[in-house]
Amino acid sequence: MSKKYDVIIIGAGPAGLFAGLSINGKKFKTLIIEKKQTPGKKLLLSGGGQCNFTNSSEIREFNVRYNNKNFVTPSLRSFSNNDLIDFLDKKCFKSLIRDDGKVFPESARASDLADLFVRLNIENGVDIISGTDVKSVSRDEECFNITTSGTSYNSRYLIIATGGKSYPQTGSDGTGFKLAEMLGHSITVLKPSLAPVFIKNHKLMELSGISFNNAKIDLYRNNTKTGSFTGELLITHKGFSGPAILNNSRYMENLDLLKISFTGKNFEETDQILQAGRNNSGKQSVKKFLQILNIPERLILFILNTLEISPGAQVSQLSREQRISLARYLSEYPSIINMVGDFSSAMATSGGVLTSEINKKTMESRICPGLYFAGEVLDIDGDTGGYNIQWAISSGRLAAMSISGTG
Ligand SMILES: Cc1cc2nc3c(=O)[nH]c(=O)nc-3n(C[C@H](O)[C@H](O)[C@H](O)COP(=O)(O)OP(=O)(O)OC[C@H]3O[C@@H](n4cnc5c(N)ncnc54)[C@H](O)[C@@H]3O)c2cc1C
Structure with missing residues (x-):
């Protein structure tokens, strides 16, 4: 019954x-x-x-x-x-x-x-x-x-x-x-939906837990830009998460390319800041100078280490190539999506x-x-x-x- x-x-x-x-x-x-x-x-x-x-x-x-x-x-x-x-x-x-x-x-x-x-x-x-x-x-x-x-x-x-x-x-x-x-x-x-992304050869693993309030993410598929998103970005062990990724994961696919600006600024703007630093704060150490970009010190040290730039080097000592690589790293960090999170994540x-x-x-x-x-x-x-x-x-x-x- x-x-x-x-x-x-x-x-x-x-x-x-x-x-x-x-x-x-x-x-x-x-x-x-x-x-x-x-x-x-x-x-x-x-x-x-x-x-x-x-x-x-x-x-x-x-x-x-x-x-x-x-x-x-x-x-x-x-x-x-x-x-x-x-x-x-x-x-x-x-x-x-x-x-x-x-x-x-x-x-x-x-x-x-x-x-x-x-x-x-x-x-x-x-x-x-x-x-x-x-x-x-x-x-x-x-x-x-x-x-x-x-x-x-x-x-x-x-x-x-x-x-x-x-x-x-x-x-x-x-x-x-x-x-x-x-x-x-x-x-x-x-x-x-609202999924993290897992990145191929994720080099930022040791920075997991760091987040950026105003990151900018450009999304590319087959060399064509298909989207641009801003917001909070979180580095994870295997890739990226945080609202800027989660809210837009529905537009992302495996093998898409993300170009990430940790500062929210594009390459030209970032390079201009570095050039201005060379003129106005030339004697400051690179590490100290980069703090004006409002990014965590751990990331600054990581990037300088990767680019083989001494944190104590003066801003005026940066070569043109070093300045450009630094601006690129900060504003167009490339990451290929290995996998957009599935239903389990x-x-x-x-x-x-x-x-x-x-x-x-x-x-x-x-x-x-x-x-x-x-x-x-x-x-x-x-x-x-x-x-x-x-x-x-x-x-x-x-x-x-x-x-x-x-x-
Ligand atoms: C890790 C995580 C964190 C989240 N954080 C947030 C957050 O902070 N803020 C926010 O707004 N949203 C968040 N969400 C999303 C949010 O939790 C869901 O959108 C919300 O719980 C959906 O509510 P619902 O009642 O529709 O379904 P659910 O919460 O999924 O509940 C459905 C229920 O139905 C039961 N059920 C299913 N099939 C059957 C069946 N055949 N017989 C009997 N029972 C059944 C399930 O056991 C389940 O308990 C998060 C989701 C996850 C996974």
């Missing part, structure tokens, strides 16, 4: 948990089914375990941070970043807004947010079953039939909030797309349930009445900076409010 619910939510990530805590729990008997033993596994990893759950930028500026700005607008307007911060504040959960706009729990613990979401679900009367994988879904005239390995359930409404397919060990391994297909939905091409999935099949004002399927979607399972992916979790929460809430407003 099937267990009966009014609403079943598949997936206890931020989208599913926020849908559960937002639903009218008095009116709708609701169940969340989660594959992993612990709800919100990806949430717990997010922001390096600190959870950058939203961004403080104006909500009207959010739209451009996603692949499909028209689709996300109603969800984000109905529950914005400020609404979320206020909501948490009312639950005595303090947020910390960083200078760069990223918003974290004041405690810097993702687990505090996950625990709060679970507690609010329980207080709302929502049942949560963890460690249970939904294997199949179908719909007959009366209800949805949901089957796990041991049990069947049925419900009047179903919310699929199963996430994407990156970091599959967190539970969002792409099986949710199959569930959507079982109910007639189409899935777009799936690609890793990408933070998000580009692609998902085709959004034209969903009503963006309610999150209800246009194909299967009573079926709703929320979060990363949809063909929505955002930049780093808190945009993905905000999307999951706003869309989860909109789905729940839409159901709560029905019979």
